[in-house]
Amino acid sequence: MGGNRRTALVVAPGRGTYGKGELGSIARLHGARFADVIANFDAQRRERGQPAVSTLDGAERFSVATHMRGDVAAPLIYTATALDWLSIDREKYDVVAVAGNSMGWYSALALGGAVSIADGFRISNAMGLNSQTHGPGGQILLQVVDDDWRPVPGLRDRLLALVAAIGTRPGHALALSIDLAGMLVFAGNEEGLAALLAEAPPTPGRDPLRLAGHGPFHTPLMVGSSDKARAELPVSLFGGPAIPMVDGRGHIWRRFSSDPSEVWDYTFGHQILAPYDFALSVQVAVKEYAPDVLILPGPGDTLGGAIAQALIGIGWQGIGGKADFMARQAADPILLSMGRAEQRALVTG
Template sequence: MTRTAVLICPGRGTYNKAELGYLHRHHADKAALFAGFDAQRKDAGQEEVTALDGATRFSVSKYSRGDIASPLIYASALADAQSLAEDIDVVAVTGNSMGWYIGLAAAGALSAADGFKVVNTMGTLMQQQLIGGQLVYPFTGPEWQNSPHRKTELLDLAAEINVREGHDLGLSIDLGGMLVLAGNEAGLKAFEAAVPVLNGRFPMRLANHAAFHTVLQAPVAAEGRKQLGAELFQQPEVPMIDGRGQIWWPGATDTQALADYTLGHQVVKPYDFTRAVQNAACEFAPDLFIVTGPGTTLGGAVALSLVQCGWQGMTGKPAFKARQAEAPLLISMGDEVQRSLVTG
């Protein structure tokens, strides 16, 4: 019996110490795929992806860099997408932030090689320029109670800081129950000083992350458009949901518009991952939401996004956990046990 699934690809920050060796552990059968990626890296004078994955030591300062993390995450996620069991019918693809690029390849709108080219180019440009930074701050309660009022307060605070002289701050990603804010150092520090510390962790700065999805990335977007042509993009084989919640349909996609969005709006405007997940749920009503590896951190944002729209009657953490225990709805391929539920 076929199981329908929305495939969700992760973004930066998901290849960490525990993920070192991910390609070698799970995808020893995909040497030809990785050889192509390694060749692109070698031609650019960069360390090969398989060498990075096969290293004996992990350091945050190195592996959080855009030119290192991005290609590793792409290779891991795309290989996972190609490893699904035969009874899985992917009815739509989406992703978080950089996961949009991976989703393009998983959906067939970019070839595997061209998807890698896009990810490696953009990740390298981000790292070379490293404009601004990002932080994460939650607005939901411990039982995942949605708090639109608190969310509005935090966004209003960011907007107020943004108009101060010398301060840049704004929404980068709407991430389930979290706000990812981005800006310059003055803007980030002002926000950190204005909000209470939660759980001893938040507000949490993200290492080696630039001010993604804000106007500060305009120079990166412009350079990306110079280096990456619209001819790389083609009709997707399955529907794709972007960072606005918009659906790109097979056979009806304007590939120039897709290139313009990917290398324009998507880089310099806020990314609404919450809406992407909710629209995927409501439009396609899948049996499963499958989050590719590496890592498992995106699963929480998917769960919170579903709870916030009351998907299948789930209105909080207890209801979601009960649903998962009964029959898993959300599968994280970065989790060894869950992975076995959807791989061949």
């Protein structure tokens, strides 16, 4: 049935996606089929004196204090994503490109073939620990779209201007961290974050949300993490991608023309220290490769809204708002979330 294969863009999720509902999912969904891969990841953890992925996934109850910490969250998320990736039915889907959100870029490197699945775990595991090497600070999430996921006129620009102004004040660090289309994540030190909470204009939906356990990712405050990554994770882990990879600038790393040392330099430089434009990465990927569907591997499916909002932002296939997107999902789903049982069945065969 090779001729009937549908083309797919695969988008790897980032931090905050392995939650209470995902506890035990790695063993349940993958334990039998991918025992050898899980054993490799467990061995890598034990070599570093860390609790195994199997132990963490098999915990009796979900602990925010433990499971949301970078050195635990990152390997769990990578494992769930990588094993979901290996579960995609390639008779049904031809993956034409990969992308990721923030930490999901490390997963995308493995999905795209620029690093091996085992080395992708090594990178994600190391960066989970490294991501905790930073000064005080964190991230705040603000919504910039209305109930139909359409941009609130002028709100994004007002927020970006406010953040730029706060960032210039003595002792204040604040900058855009991740652009999630309908939501913006800002990161900075405690002074910068406090000023943003005090001065942000009213935004739709929820109040500004401080992301638990997150550092000031994708800002210059992460320079310690970048330095550690370059010292610890050699360029020899990297090769050219087998599948095009779209990064957090909207840059496409193409087959045969991507220098592994440049991928390494981006991954442990710009990607850590500068904003991650997730919305742009999705928009560039769909415009360049026109996939039939977008596949979101687990854990969870919380990135689905941001993917939909990125598509709405460019009116992809006439999808102009949340109502349009939901109607499309009901009739002929364009986004297949592997964290949802009924959509997972369509992807794994």
